[in-house]
Amino acid sequence: MGWREHYKERKVNAAEAVGRIGGGSHVVLAHCAGEPAALTRAMVENADRYDNVVIHHMVRLGPIDYATPGLEKKCRVEPWFSGINARAAISEGRGDFAPVFFHEVPILIRAGRLGCDVALISVSPPDENGFVSTGVSVDYTHQAVRTAQYVVAQVNPRMPRTLGESFLHVTEIDAFVEAEDELFEVTPPKITDVERAIGEHCASLVENGSTLQLGIGAIPDAVMLFLKDKKDIGIHSEMIADGTLELYNSGVINNALKSENKGKMTVTFLMGTRALYDFAHDNPAIEVRPVDYVNHPITISRQYKMVCINSAMQVDLMGQVNAEAIGFNQFSGVGGQVDFVRGASMAEGGKSIIAMPSVTVKKDGTAISKIVSSLDEGAPVTTSRCDVDYVVTEFGIAAMKGKSLRQRAKNLIQIAYPDARDSLKEEFERRFKEKL
Numbered sequence: 001m002g003w004r005e006h007y008k009e010r011k012v013n014a015a016e017a018v019g020r021i022g023g024g025s026h027v028v029l030a031h032c033a034g035e036p037a038a039l040t041r042a043m044v045e046n047a048d049r050y051d052n053v054v055i056h057h058m059v060r061l062g063p064i065d066y067a068t069p070g071l072e073k074k075c076r077v078e079p080w081f082s083g084i085n086a087r088a089a090i091s092e093g094r095g096d097f098a099p100v101f102f103h104e105v106p107i108l109i110r111a112g113r114l115g116c117d118v119a120l121i122s123v124s125p126p127d128e129n130g131f132v133s134t135g136v137s138v139d140y141t142h143q144a145v146r147t148a149q150y151v152v153a154q155v156n157p158r159m160p161r162t163l164g165e166s167f168l169h170v171t172e173i174d175a176f177v178e179a180e181d182e183l184f185e186v187t188p189p190k191i192t193d194v195e196r197a198i199g200e201h202c203a204s205l206v207e208n209g210s211t212l213q214l215g216i217g218a219i220p221d222a223v224m225l226f227l228k229d230k231k232d233i234g235i236h237s238e239m240i241a242d243g244t245l246e247l248y249n250s251g252v253i254n255n256a257l258k259s260e261n262k263g264k265m266t267v268t269f270l271m272g273t274r275a276l277y278d279f280a281h282d283n284p285a286i287e288v289r290p291v292d293y294v295n296h297p298i299t300i301s302r303q304y305k306m307v308c309i310n311s312a313m314q315v316d317l318m319g320q321v322n323a324e325a326i327g328f329n330q331f332s333g334v335g336g337q338v339d340f341v342r343g344a345s346m347a348e349g350g351k352s353i354i355a356m357p358s359v360t361v362k363k364d365g366t367a368i369s370k371i372v373s374s375l376d377e378g379a380p381v382t383t384s385r386c387d388v389d390y391v392v393t394e395f396g397i398a399a400m401k402g403k404s405l406r407q408r409a410k411n412l413i414q415i416a417y418p419d420a421r422d423s424l425k426e427e428f429e430r431r432f433k434e435k436l
Ligand code: COA
Pocket: 214, 215, 216, 217, 238, 239, 310, 311, 312, 313, 314, 323, 324, 326, 331, 332, 333, 334, 335, 336, 337, 360, 361, 362, 368, 369, 370
């Protein structure tokens, strides 16, 4: 049977496709803007048919109505990265959280250690050879397809066809649901003076010829504002957002000196606006590859002058980083932070930066210093004190690698929120028997 017949015979509507998901199945959903929204909508509408279905994913941008109270016996959510939508389900006991390095997700799916009976993905329409592209999300999607016993694809004409290893053949897919949906978008945030100052400090650590990993948000965008005079910057990053486009179009990012994947921006997913998704369509400048390649610390370590920039919730006076929880409440996940911190530190001339504002101000006006004497009770260590390299706030740069505990604490207090410095100094004096 040719691929066209295979495709035609397996075209179904969304309700029929998700109605075949059996009780107790582990369902893996594609990540981020790769979310098959028509399929997740149909799952919620058909939730009555389910019994103990467990849903897994990394970042989720759409609503997760399948985790609303009352449905917990039907579907239970167990993400590998908690986001705005999964937090309540996890903290209220209707879901659970599995800590996992992003690069290990496909490895653990392959090994059968992360459940994956069903894969729900989103793809571009097939090309003349019967290949579809998973576009904005390659990460763990392909491994999920290769492991699951039942694979459903939402065929969405809005999905860009990206190059690299984004292609699946239609014969690898069991059911096709044609449904046009706009992809989820994340718009660039406003950059405040605090973020500009952080961006300027981070950019001062980036030498010409560096290869960068940047996440999404105001801090990475602020870093890019201060890279405009740099030369020969490369991108090897878990993801890119719209901020990268300006530097690429101006020639600052040319990927010319990358040690591997020269001339290309290497990523595992894309998260931004339609402008980014259109840019990525059929564009050889972007190479999208699975996360067990892109985020593997050994892959990252092969990039000369690799610099990674990530953020955190808290850093304690030893340099331990909590990037994912507020006390016992899981706010996000490790994502690719440790993958890149470790890869960059193994790279020749590599650096890793944890960049964050010195303080967070709650809605009731309470100011909470993000540099603390000890991490909050319940908070995990995301990046360990031996892994951490530079910590940056709006007040400057604190070097950690090679520094004693005493020197680390001194460096961190200098860049802490000014109102918190006295109490941090008291703790310093108690710990190190030295007056600051
Ligand atoms: N104590 C209490 N609350 C804190 C806090 C602290 N020390 N630090 C931050 N918060 C709160 C903020 O007040 C804010 O609350 P709100 O939602 O009620 O406004 C919330 O946490 C988010 O803070 P914000 O500063 O806006 O965080 P962010 O969106 O910049 O995200 C991380 C920061 C650390 C959560 C995020 O970078 C992350 O998830 N990192 C881990 C994964 C990673 O690094 N991946 C890298 C590859 S992309």
